[in-house]
Amino acid sequence: MKNISGAEAVIHCLLEEGVDILFGYPGGAIMPVYDELYKFENKINHILVRHEQGATHAAQGYARSSGKVGVAIATSGPGATNLVTGIADAQIDSTPMVCITGQVASSLLGSDAFQETDIIGISTPVTKWNYQITKASEISEIFAKAFYIAKSGRPGPVLIDITKDAQFEILKTFEYKKCKKIRSYSSVPAMDNKSLKNAADIINNAKKPFVVWGQGVILGNAENEFKAFLEKSGIPAAWTILGLSALPTDHPLNVGMVGMHGNYGPNKLTNECDVLIAIGMRFDDRVTGSLNTYAKQAKIIHFEIDPAEVNKNVKVDVAVLGDVKETIKDILPLIKSKNHDKWIDEFHNYYKIEYDKVIDNEYNKKKGGLSMAEVIKSLNNHTEGESILVTDVGQHQMVACRYTKFKLSKSNITSGGLGTMGFALPAALGAKIGDPKREVIAVIGDGGFQMTIQELGTIFQTKAAVKIVILNNNFLGMVRQWQQLFFDKRYASTEMINPDFVAISKGYFIESSKVSERNKLDDEVKKMINHNGPYLLEVMIEKEENVFPMIPSGSSVSDIRLE
Amino acid sequence: MKKRNYTISIYTENNVGLLNRISAIFLKRHINIRSVTSSESEIPNIYRFIIVVKVDGEQIIKLVKQIEKQIEVIAAFYHTDEETIYLETALYKVNSKSLFEERQIQNIIKKSRANIVTVKPEYFVIEKTGWREETEDLYHKLKKYGLLQFVRSGRISVSKSSMEISKHLKNNENE
Ligand SMILES: Cc1ncc(C[n+]2csc(CCOP(=O)(O)OP(=O)(O)O)c2C)c(N)n1
Ligand SMILES: [Mg+2]
Numbered sequence: 001m002k003n004i005s006g007a008e009a010v011i012h013c014l015l016e017e018g019v020d021i022l023f024g025y026p027g028g029a030i031m032p033v034y035d036e037l038y039k040f041e042n043k044i045n046h047i048l049v050r051h052e053q054g055a056t057h058a059a060q061g062y063a064r065s066s067g068k069v070g071v072a073i074a075t076s077g078p079g080a081t082n083l084v085t086g087i088a089d090a091q092i093d094s095t096p097m098v099c100i101t102g103q104v105a106s107s108l109l110g111s112d113a114f115q116e117t118d119i120i121g122i123s124t125p126v127t128k129w130n131y132q133i134t135k136a137s138e139i140s141e142i143f144a145k146a147f148y149i150a151k152s153g154r155p156g157p158v159l160i161d162i163t164k165d166a167q168f169e170i171l172k173t174f175e176y177k178k179c180k181k182i183r184s185y186s187s188v189p190a191m192d193n194k195s196l197k198n199a200a201d202i203i204n205n206a207k208k209p210f211v212v213w214g215q216g217v218i219l220g221n222a223e224n225e226f227k228a229f230l231e232k233s234g235i236p237a238a239w240t241i242l243g244l245s246a247l248p249t250d251h252p253l254n255v256g257m258v259g260m261h262g263n264y265g266p267n268k269l270t271n272e273c274d275v276l277i278a279i280g281m282r283f284d285d286r287v288t289g290s291l292n293t294y295a296k297q298a299k300i301i302h303f304e305i306d307p308a309e310v311n312k313n314v315k316v317d318v319a320v321l322g323d324v325k326e327t328i329k330d331i332l333p334l335i336k337s338k339n340h341d342k343w344i345d346e347f348h349n350y351y352k353i354e355y356d357k358v359i360d361n362e363y364n365k366k367k368g369g370l371s372m373a374e375v376i377k378s379l380n381n382h383t384e385g386e387s388i389l390v391t392d393v394g395q396h397q398m399v400a401c402r403y404t405k406f407k408l409s410k411s412n413i414t415s416g417g418l419g420t421m422g423f424a425l426p427a428a429l430g431a432k433i434g435d436p437k438r439e440v441i442a443v444i445g446d447g448g449f450q451m452t453i454q455e456l457g458t459i460f461q462t463k464a465a466v467k468i469v470i471l472n473n474n475f476l477g478m479v480r481q482w483q484q485l486f487f488d489k490r491y492a493s494t495e496m497i498n499p500d501f502v503a504i505s506k507g508y509f510i511e512s513s514k515v516s517e518r519n520k521l522d523d524e525v526k527k528m529i530n531h532n533g534p535y536l537l538e539v540m541i542e543k544e545e546n547v548f549p550m551i552p553s554g555s556s557v558s559d560i561r562l563e
Numbered sequence: 564m565k566k567r568n569y570t571i572s573i574y575t576e577n578n579v580g581l582l583n584r585i586s587a588i589f590l591k592r593h594i595n596i597r598s599v600t601s602s603e604s605e606i607p608n609i610y611r612f613i614i615v616v617k618v619d620g621e622q623i624i625k626l627v628k629q630i631e632k633q634i635e636v637i638a639a640f641y642h643t644d645e646e647t648i649y650l651e652t653a654l655y656k657v658n659s660k661s662l663f664e665e666r667q668i669q670n671i672i673k674k675s676r677a678n679i680v681t682v683k684p685e686y687f688v689i690e691k692t693g694w695r696e697e698t699e700d701l702y703h704k705l706k707k708y709g710l711l712q713f714v715r716s717g718r719i720s721v722s723k724s725s726m727e728i729s730k731h732l733k734n735n736e737n738e
């Protein structure tokens with residue numbers, strides 16, 4: 001290509017990378033690129049969000065439902081700083097994302113020009129990589145690197161800042177070559193056969209082996225290999241919140257969730273297994289509780305793509321570095337066929353206890369105010385495990401993840417590592433666009449909903465058929481629960497007097513209704529699911545419900561409480 | 564675990580934001596950087612940072628992994644003091660009057676094997692290269708005579724064992 005502007009070059013880079021959707025918000029320093037977007041309207045669809053934070057979360061939702069790189073674009077200064085929360089979220093949850101920000105002209109850099117902000121400096125600790133382009137000639141190479149870095153190895157967010165003069169500058173020639181390697185970066189560590197054999201030996205000799213898997217299985221597209229490994233070895237497996245949906249809920253070896261609000265059995269038995277096999281997970285403190293009392297009796301094997309995660313929180317006996325799709329496939333022939341029925345019974349026994357003490361009371365609640373679990377039950381009835389669940393952060397998130405039934409992978413989208421309230425609404429929009437054929441259900445608290453509520457405007461404008469369920473307990477419920485349990489019920493600033501969500505939804509021309517009676521719940525959920533287009537259902541929930549089981553922070557997984 | 568000095572050697576591509584990215588790793592963990600220097604390395608266009616931190620044996624491994632994880636870092640190594648040859652350079656600016664009036668000062672300079680870099684009517688400048696204790700020692704001795712300025716460089720060091728950077732580069736290129 002000859003004689004094109006830097007801004008047009010940006011568009012061609014995106015097209016070369018197969019990008020056909022952008023989430024963004026315009027402003028002065030990025031206007032040349034927007035001008036090109038206008039011309040390329042039929043090739044790239046730009047979704048105008050209502051706040052740049054929404055652009056990042058939508059790009060994340062898109063990335064996680066489609067498996068592709070999400071792209072967000074914003075102007076300099078406040079546009080760029082508004083991206084930071086989503087970038088930090090993508091960094092800690094390993095979401096492939098490229099953010100493009102406009103920047104003041106290079107001659108003005110460092111002069112405190114209008115809307116100048118050091119977004120490279122600000123975003124450095126929360127990006128996998130970032131770069132400031134000041135010359136149009138850099139555009140093609142930097143974009144190629146950005147997409148390669150974002151999606152290769154352990155994925156993550158990349159930010160490209162482009163000065164306005166670089167966008168205007170005319171390039172005599174433009175060509176694009178996809179990046180396949182960077183000499184200072186090895187995306188996937190070399191696998192070593194010795195550790196693979198060691199791991200297999202330990203697994204084959206285990207009496208009570210236990211698998212804990214995380215998002216690595218999903219990011220590595222290793223669901224089939226993973227399932228084959230479980231079925232051959234007969235090992236019970238539990239998920240971290242980001243690993244959820246990689247294995248169908250009703251798979252006989254799926255024993256539930258580990259972590260702070262995980263299931264009783266997997267947490268208790270973490271401290272009784274003889275071999276703990278961690279697959280594509282990073283021993284987050286919400287998973288491990290106190291490290292001093294975490295699986296001390298067990299040999300630990302860690303399948304992991306990021307060498308920096310090995311021995312970071314938990315000392316392991318064998319680390320199998322590499323892409324789990326490869327390492328799990330390669331270990332399979334070394335694994336003996338077994339079944340561990342008696343050991344698995346221990347999980348079932350704990351499940352019965354949890355069922356009697358917790359699950360039955362909330363999932364099959366009969367009197368009093370509605371529980372969050374009942375709502376999820378109703379959603380399960382009407383979606384048959386085939387929809388994508390997007391959750392915000394708080395009690396509703398834990399309940400939704402605990403009870404939703406999944407048949408398909410890439411179906412659970414939530415803010416795990418950062419715990420970003422306000423994530424769900426824009427992420428649901430992005431998820432729907434990333435996989436339009438599937439039903440997308442956003443389950444959101446009354447608190448978090450109001451953090452990005454303006455994205456109702458985007459949903460209305462794009463007509464994305466997102467189903468929004470507000471679980472309204474008139475509280476910042478999760479914080480209130482901690483206040484009740486650990487601060488003698490001093491409910492400091494957690495009770496909320498909420499607006500009329502149905503009326504707000506109507507204001508955005510989104511169909512909506514509200515339900516508070518048990519006998520109407522199912523019909524309302526059905527109406528929502530059958531509605532052709534976006535829909536908001538507000539469900540009034542018992543105000544002071546608590547989420548159990550719970551491992552109080554800093555406690556041992558063995559000390560998980562049922563009440 | 565006991566804390567001790569570690570010298571981290573980081574080989575990198577030359578990049579504007581890299582120092583920021585590396586120092587952020589220490590900032591995030593509330594670890595004080597005791598000294599940092601950077602220069603071109605033995606390989607053209609590849610830079611070398613030398614960072615000294617006082618941490619324990621577990622922390623240093625984790626830090627180096629986080630550093631190696633950065634895209635433009637080719638490789639990072641860490642060594643204890645015993646495993647490296649290291650030096651720092653200090654400059655001392657002293658009032659010239661004392662050079663002529665105080666016999667002692669000439670002795671001090673001689674004994675500590677420091678060099679006089681320049682002598683001007685108003686001041687003179689002494690240079691001393693060596694270990695921290697040595698430059699520190701000279702600092703205390705000269706302080707009495709009125710130090711006008713004192714500055715010490717970051718540590719530079721080479722490791723006793725080899726650091727196989729070229730091999731790293733090859734591996735990644737062949738991937
Ligand atoms: C941006 C942000 N601010 C604060 C918090 C702390 N926080 C965690 S859960 C929670 C309460 C969420 O309330 P709501 O959205 O109503 O959900 P609920 O717990 O009631 O289901 C708060 C304030 C957070 N996670 N994110
Ligand atoms: Mg709430």
